Amino acid sequence: METFAVAVTLFLIMDPLGNIPIFLSVLAKIDNKRRYWILARELVIALAIMLLFLFAGSSILSVLGLTREAVSIGGGLVLLIIAIRMIFPSRGGVMGDNDNDAEPLIVPLAVPLIAGPSLIATLVLLAETGPDRSADWVLALGMAWGATAVILMSSNFFYRVLGARGLKAIERLMGMILISISVQMLLNGFRSYVASF
Secondary structure, eight states, rough: OOOHHHHHHHHHHEEEEEEEEHHHHTTTTHHHHHHHHHHHHHHEEEEEEEHHHHHHHHHHHHHOOOOOOOOOOHHHHHHHHHHHHHHHOOEEEEETTOOOSSSOOOOOOIIIISHHHHHHHHHHHHHHOGGGGHHHHHHHHHHHHHHHHHHTTTTHHHHHHHHHOOOOHHHHHHHHHHHHHHHHHHHHHHHHHHHHH
């Protein structure tokens, strides 16, 4: 059950339904056939980045001299800001405006929209707190990424069915859930930091 809970958390952090309008606006001037290829490419790049941090995140942290508590608190703060922006969106959506008409590569679709800082922090925390459960974390990540991929590849369909207002309502609901998750990350980080004294 914990693996499924982690998958749901990762899925909520990726926020594919909330990202549909952003993806559609970024890819608006690109041919439909080419759009699917770009989406697939960006999804694979995001998955590779997420797997890198899941397996090498601890090494990257030690090279940078960061503690697990710092990642937990930092990730919780970033996630809290993103969740607040999901509930109270600003102009340009959660990640701001994208005025570049060129075909996107890695930024902003793969990173930070799919594999954002809070997701990377969560993956590093999973690897740090349960190093013996790598298979579970890969399974959870695979489930979350697979659901995200299906939703984003069907973005035109979801936009037609739910409309802009429906997607905003779902994004705000996800934002409410993410606020609770981010507060828990912050509490865990502070608790662990205090306990280390």
